[in-house]
Amino acid sequence: MAKTLKEYPITTASARSKLEPGEYARRLDADAAIWYRRGKRGGVWFARWRNHYDGAAYKQAPVGPANDINDKPTDGLLTYLQAEALARQIVNKARAEAKSAADGPTLTVRLAVDAYIATRDAREIRRAGRTVRSDAARRLSRHVLSSPLADVKLHAMKESDLTGWRAALPDALKATAVQRTINDLKAALNACYDANRAKLDPSLRDIIKHGLKAESVDDDAGVQIARSNQILTDAQVGVIIAAARAVDEDVYRLVVVLAATGARFSQVMRMTVADVQRDKGRLMIPSSRKGKGKSGSVPVPVGKDVLDALLPATTGRSNDEPLLMRERYERVPGKIEWRPAGRVPWWTASELTGPSGAWKDIKVKASMPTVIPYALRHSSIVRGIRANLPIRLVAALHDTSVQMIERHYGRWIADGLENLAAAAVVTLIPADESNVVELGRR
Template identity: 40%
Template sequence: MKPEIDTPSKRGRLAPRKNPYWVGVSGGRGGVSLGYRKPKSGVGAWVAKVVIDGTRLEETLAQADDDAASQGALTYRKAVVDALEWSKQKHAAIEGCEASSLRSGPTVTTAVNEYVKDRLARSERDGKISKGRLENYVLSNADFAKTPLSKLRAVHIQQWRERLVAAHENQTEKQKGLAPASVNRVLNDLRAALNAAAEKHRRQLPASLPAEIKVGTRAVRVAAEARKQLLGDDQIKAVVEAAFAVDSDGDFGRLVLLAAGTGARYSQLVRIRVGDLQIQNRRIMVPGASKGRAATARAPVAVPLSEAVIERLRPAIDDRAADEPLLMRWAYRNVGPFKWEKDCRRPWGPAYEVDKPWTATVAKAEVPAETIMYALRHSSIVRGLRAGLPIRLVASLHDTSSEMIEKHYSAFIVDMTEDLARRASFQI
């Protein structure tokens, strides 16, 4: 019986299943089909399918306009149009210069490229980070990158990642390898890319491929947890003053000031808007972290600020709209050989933009040379624990969980609880 998927109400009565409900839209059997994938919960998705010269091609088009669908979800009619257009593109690819690569099947390179394209579409900032990692450490290895997914085995992935670790252990000044923790970050992106390709091309690939990917991309063992850098209050004040000193416009100073005052991650700080600074309430609304795969954004966190911090932030909000980014910086343009001039104001971008001013700040503040900016977050969390704040409150203020606080800051929790218990003990 042909499934009915042309209205949200009809689709709502379908049973959830992994394989889509297919409806032919052109060419009869073996032609173009539109599918509707019904998840166990949430909004379904439209999927297009076509068979060309015996090669089955399938691709997810977009979210369906089910109940609770986000803006931009496709209606059934629009999905049919998009499926037909998609099939025309695939026919053109088969007939043109891309025919041989399409028939030869996906490789590590095609899996990475498709994944990067998807990541950039979801988040340009995060996509660029993933793109850089995968290009530098996966696609740069020609032998591994050209491996067909149909022949990919766990041993191929393990050999590739072992070379990354070995390069770190025997690194020279000219060629630096990756530390195990950094290898794991690359592995996370590679695993996601390979799994996405394995699902997309599952009818062309061995059924054992997901297991090979899982085994091959297991995390590299990290010998010890990275030391948490902690700064005292005097050191933090010196860092803030140095940050204002190295940037006469105050842009980097305000960024560091908010990092010290809130303990927020860089990715949260750069998304704060002018209207989030609530002077009358002496607080700032810090956007939730963009971590995980939650369908909805995390709620902002209200973090109290001192009067001194608010006063130093006032120049950033004068005569500005509430929806503008609070933290801005100057962009420069080249006007001649080795000559640059200020061009326009823009928001802070990827995290590497702070590298140079942070290095100058560390030197001027005379704190340990290896101090990283994330030390301000560690110090903020520990400051809250030492002040006797409940663990749950400290976790909430820093947009993390009590479990993470207990796991990574247990030594300071012991100190805090001992002090509290000592205050409550019997006195003579």
């Protein structure tokens, strides 16, 4: 086309009116052009191109009827500029389709999500030492793979595909659950792009970034924004611990660690026997998996009462064994009956808070029908703030950021600073001015 195509003046209605019936072209690139076909009753636009990737014969597609009256946008009729823009879209889309097909199976959101789920499940299986399904698998299967977005081709994906999917998420879904699902989808799409950069347009990265841009929702690993009724007094924490002990010894030890450290469940469940350092009066809490490049543990001082409560979980056990265990039950074949099936580590928070979890019994025994497990973390953070610990230290002990502490617990920080300021107040005005003694003058 580059050597033989003859171009004609078709960019204005006036120029087109002077042409005889026939076909006339203007080049879009070396192997693509927009064509104008003039007939007795008006003109039409169409695109003709050849793919760069397969070298096959030229292809052709209609663009739309031409506006041969003037060069102003009109409903149903296309000016040259409008037709040129649409022709470029048609050509680019067709070439992307051809390139994707030439490079192998067409990549879709479904394939990207399936690969990501397989990776996450494999990681969780390695950590657990048994067959488990990751939380990401449940979220993505429910909210992505069952949606129209799953069949969108990555090379043709637009921001509107992602924003439309986001807007269609159930209203009943909590803001934190929405953000986790978005984060999982973003990770799946970025991983697929990284593995297939040669066959995907670089603009896909920006489409993913802006289409799934985080809204102003704070999600400290699922943290519910701290409310007053979630900040417990030391006495209320004690009631919860006592209720947990009345329910089950394994649950009791779990709740003790959550209350004493303010750690997340996902951290506590990874503790080993070696993380109880009785001689140093502390627990070593594994760092959270939030963010990149994090490893190691956070030392958290605890009292002798906490160490004594954990003594049965450490006595006679190897240092590398999981610290917190629970009894697992299995159904007796052919009966509506359950029997013990050995002890296993705690794995997911739902084992505590789910329909069959012990937290519902704890709430009943503690007479706290609305209390949530995360209240123990909230209360631990506020306890440190009220003790006038530096905010940076409170953040470090709870494996989070100063910014998160300031955003979520600003009210209690302000109270603590007010108390400090009040302690610095001194009496300046004498009680009885008649007792004022004039100082000698020099």
